[in-house]
Amino acid sequence: MELVSRMMEGSLPYDIGVVSESTEHDAPRRRDAKTDRLQAIPMFQACSQRQLTALARIAEVVEVPAGKVLARAGEAGQEFFLIMDGTAHVEVTPKKQVQLGPGAFFGEMSLIDGGPRSATVVAETPLRLLVINRRNFSTLLTEIPDLTLNLLEVLSKRVRQAERAVAP
Secondary structure, three states: OHHHHHHHOOOOOOOOOEOOOOOOOOHHHHHHHHHHHHHOOHHHOOOOHHHHHHHHHHOEEEEEOOOOEEEOOOOEOOEEEEEEEOOEEEEOOOOOEEEEOOOOEEOHHHHHHOOEOOOEEEEOOOEEEEEEEHHHHHHHHHHOHHHHHHHHHHHHHHHHHHHHHHOO
16 A cells, blocks of 8 residues: 555654654554544544544654653644543743643644644643654645644634734
């Protein structure tokens, strides 16, 4: 399956503490648990079992401590993040700050348009994240169009909120 082989080629160029898998024997059980966990996330509920399995293969579950900077405004972005557990603090400007919780995601903008990060995101509490690197993110959007639509809806809402914030 070309999709799976292309997804498996990616690596995660970050240093935020990837949770490692202990043995190859445990991998099918962990993948099933990961797939079940993914299906519980609203963003992935419409995915087929095949799509969830492919997603589980390319996504890394990452745990980070409170206070860890996950993205910094102005820097290049290499990952898409989805919060599974915990909360993060997003600072777009000193006056515009938002809290994100489970099911929320960030990092998609710089992966879509190639521009720098638009906000700084810091873990408020210990976080468990689902992380997908740039190459796999592009493949994922191509292979699972429902996710693309979901991202577009969220981006549209964010643009509307930004417009309301600057409207006189």
